[in-house]
Amino acid sequence: MRMNRRRSRVASVVAGVGIVAVLVAGCSRGGAEPDGDGGAATASPGITDTTITLGMTTPLSGGTAGPGTCTVAGLEAYFGSVNAAGGIEFGDGKTRTVEIKALDDEYDPQKAKANYDQLKGSVFAMTAGLGTPTNRAWREAAIADEVPQVLIQTGDPLFSNTQESPWQLGFVPAYQNEGEAFGELLAGAGGEHKVAILSQNDDYGEGYVEGFKSAIEGADNIEIVKELTYEATDTAVDAQLTELAASDADVLFNAMSITPLVISSLQKMQEIGWLPSLFLPSNTSSPGAILEPGGAAALPAVYTVSFAKTPQSPAYAEDEDVVTFLSDLAEYADYPDVPAFPHCMWSYMIGATLEQVFTKMTEPTREDFMAQLRTISDFEAPLMLPGTSVDTTEDDQPAVSTVQVIKYNGKGYEPVDSWDE
Amino acid sequence: MTATNSFSTAPASPWRARLERPWVRWGLVALVVVLAIVVPLLLPEFANQTLARIGVFSVAVLGLNVVMGYAGQISLGQIFFVGLGAYVTAYGYNAGWNIVIVFVLACLIPAVVGMVVALAAARLGGLAIAMVTIALPIIGVPLAKRFSEVTGGSQGTSARFSAAPEWSGLYDDQWQLYLVILIGGATFMLTRNLVRGKYGRAFAIVKGNESVAASMGVSPYRYKVLAFTIASLIGGVSGFLYMVVIQYTSPETLNFGHSIELLASMVIGGAGSIIGSLIGGAWYVLVPQVTNIIDPNLTTVLQGAILLIVLFFLPNGFVSLPRLLRRIGRRDAPQRSAAEVPQHIEE
Numbered sequence: 001m002r003m004n005r006r007r008s009r010v011a012s013v014v015a016g017v018g019i020v021a022v023l024v025a026g027c028s029r030g031g032a033e034p035d036g037d038g039g040a041a042t043a044s045p046g047i048t049d050t051t052i053t054l055g056m057t058t059p060l061s062g063g064t065a066g067p068g069t070c071t072v073a074g075l076e077a078y079f080g081s082v083n084a085a086g087g088i089e090f091g092d093g094k095t096r097t098v099e100i101k102a103l104d105d106e107y108d109p110q111k112a113k114a115n116y117d118q119l120k121g122s123v124f125a126m127t128a129g130l131g132t133p134t135n136r137a138w139r140e141a142a143i144a145d146e147v148p149q150v151l152i153q154t155g156d157p158l159f160s161n162t163q164e165s166p167w168q169l170g171f172v173p174a175y176q177n178e179g180e181a182f183g184e185l186l187a188g189a190g191g192e193h194k195v196a197i198l199s200q201n202d203d204y205g206e207g208y209v210e211g212f213k214s215a216i217e218g219a220d221n222i223e224i225v226k227e228l229t230y231e232a233t234d235t236a237v238d239a240q241l242t243e244l245a246a247s248d249a250d251v252l253f254n255a256m257s258i259t260p261l262v263i264s265s266l267q268k269m270q271e272i273g274w275l276p277s278l279f280l281p282s283n284t285s286s287p288g289a290i291l292e293p294g295g296a297a298a299l300p301a302v303y304t305v306s307f308a309k310t311p312q313s314p315a316y317a318e319d320e321d322v323v324t325f326l327s328d329l330a331e332y333a334d335y336p337d338v339p340a341f342p343h344c345m346w347s348y349m350i351g352a353t354l355e356q357v358f359t360k361m362t363e364p365t366r367e368d369f370m371a372q373l374r375t376i377s378d379f380e381a382p383l384m385l386p387g388t389s390v391d392t393t394e395d396d397q398p399a400v401s402t403v404q405v406i407k408y409n410g411k412g413y414e415p416v417d418s419w420d421e
Numbered sequence: 422m423t424a425t426n427s428f429s430t431a432p433a434s435p436w437r438a439r440l441e442r443p444w445v446r447w448g449l450v451a452l453v454v455v456l457a458i459v460v461p462l463l464l465p466e467f468a469n470q471t472l473a474r475i476g477v478f479s480v481a482v483l484g485l486n487v488v489m490g491y492a493g494q495i496s497l498g499q500i501f502f503v504g505l506g507a508y509v510t511a512y513g514y515n516a517g518w519n520i521v522i523v524f525v526l527a528c529l530i531p532a533v534v535g536m537v538v539a540l541a542a543a544r545l546g547g548l549a550i551a552m553v554t555i556a557l558p559i560i561g562v563p564l565a566k567r568f569s570e571v572t573g574g575s576q577g578t579s580a581r582f583s584a585a586p587e588w589s590g591l592y593d594d595q596w597q598l599y600l601v602i603l604i605g606g607a608t609f610m611l612t613r614n615l616v617r618g619k620y621g622r623a624f625a626i627v628k629g630n631e632s633v634a635a636s637m638g639v640s641p642y643r644y645k646v647l648a649f650t651i652a653s654l655i656g657g658v659s660g661f662l663y664m665v666v667i668q669y670t671s672p673e674t675l676n677f678g679h680s681i682e683l684l685a686s687m688v689i690g691g692a693g694s695i696i697g698s699l700i701g702g703a704w705y706v707l708v709p710q711v712t713n714i715i716d717p718n719l720t721t722v723l724q725g726a727i728l729l730i731v732l733f734f735l736p737n738g739f740v741s742l743p744r745l746l747r748r749i750g751r752r753d754a755p756q757r758s759a760a761e762v763p764q765h766i767e768e
Contacts, residue, residue: 006444016448061721062678069718104709104717109577109673110474110663111709117470118710133577133671140579140668156576201566202575202672231563 074347080332183215313412506660535653577671
């Protein structure tokens, strides 16, 4: 009796599970598979006859939230004004408005990849994201899925190499380009100079130093007397600065991307009485956010590089580009303050560059987009400094590779052509 | 406070009684196995990828649970072992080693490091262990950046070895989810057996009162070191699975903030519970995605708010939800029994 009951129970369990399995296996996997690429005219995801959707994964919270929010604001400002004027007329004759889907990745590569997985089926291209590890995390997946990862805000040269990254393109100059521009200026100086180098221990710092050193190679009047590094997570660089001050250098090449550290370095240098000429990278050179709190006016000279007009500078207060930019930011991007980070300007320029690509596209496909992206040359986007332009035709270079060295004049920056000005 | 007794005469609820019958349990196990095989074939790609990520972080939270939930030692360095396992995997794969050997190394190397750290740290009192473990991710990030020939520096390294093989006919995301279910499931089963056996009982005593443990012949020092080593080993497994699913690691993987998030996930899921680790992993992965949908600009603020609300109602984590519901349900019951009792008294 018990054996029968037991056997019937086992049988009913197996039957129940089997029924569930058969029912469930009878259904087939729902549609959301990537591509299938049939024919040249089949539209890619994220584009219809009236709209095109762009995706972004960028840090909107955490330590890099300031620049990250700017990356979204600049793009929304540009396309907000373009949409209000009716949209963009594409090369295939249709006029489309641009939508932007931005997600926060908290500067965590794992979350950046999750955001990419979430967006890739519903956006046409991914753009303008900030951060090297966060962009690298899904770079290979984007190549495998054939999703454009273009005009991203990282100076990592890997993204601009067409062989290694066929679906990617960097926007901002590589760290090496910036270091090189300053090195060239210094190498052309009349007198002798001793240089102390303080760099961040990662690809950012290494890239700057590499570019700088390659530009001063062979210049007899320039000598590097001391070179030190620090960690991006350090809370102070006082020890390094004290040691560098003892080397008696008259120029400090400071490849630092952490805003509070730059401010505290400026203050420490004045405290110990060491006042060299200073070089700062483009993303940590803001007069309002960094130089004024740090008291940089006490130094003989502060140089940086830029390719964008800085709205805080009184020289550009009346400039037509800047006025339009600030009003677009306030109206379409909900960003009423004058931006303290250059990323707002860079995103605005990315928007303008994308518009150029859209007007050339003849098919609503990602392949055509990538092909047209590489044909922009000599495009002077709004807010670009004279002498700099967008050029995507050069293999191995990001969209902007020319930079202008600019010098602090107490209130803002102005371009300089030689050291001894 | 008496320990819960599985030989109590009255089961806590009719469901418990049904669960204790073996054929119901086997039926449930078979159902779970069938679902685990069939569901990845049906779900869309993003759902599979999310489930795989949940699996990765559930294993990480499980490791944390072994040392914090069961053995009662505070560890704020679990993400270091996850990152170490991921880096070992990336290095081994890129060096061309057999993937099985890479997996074994990804388990052993973090375990050895964890044991070495624990041999020193377990001698210290409660909070001092926390401070030593805080140092692990904080040191780990600059180390990962400096040894750039081995780790790829701050740009990180990719290792793509989890593409679905030709003979399986599966999509990549399905294959990865199966790997996570298989390896993660095995880890969960082994850990469950561990904590239900003699080691689990030893951990519970060490957690409860170390003097009592010592007087019973259970060396607190030995079992703390054991708990740490097992937690690090499980962290290494989680690191291997991290590379299976995300296929990229960088010094950001070892960020100290993630250790705090893992801790919060463990508490939310339920400390000292196997199912709680699964819930904790789901929390770690899903909450950022949900807050992104609500408002991408306010993700961390919303995460903090949700954390506070959940902890206010469920201080013992989601695992205590059935108990809470039962208690709410029982509040209606006393009126009935109160009405019944006086009849007996009057007689």
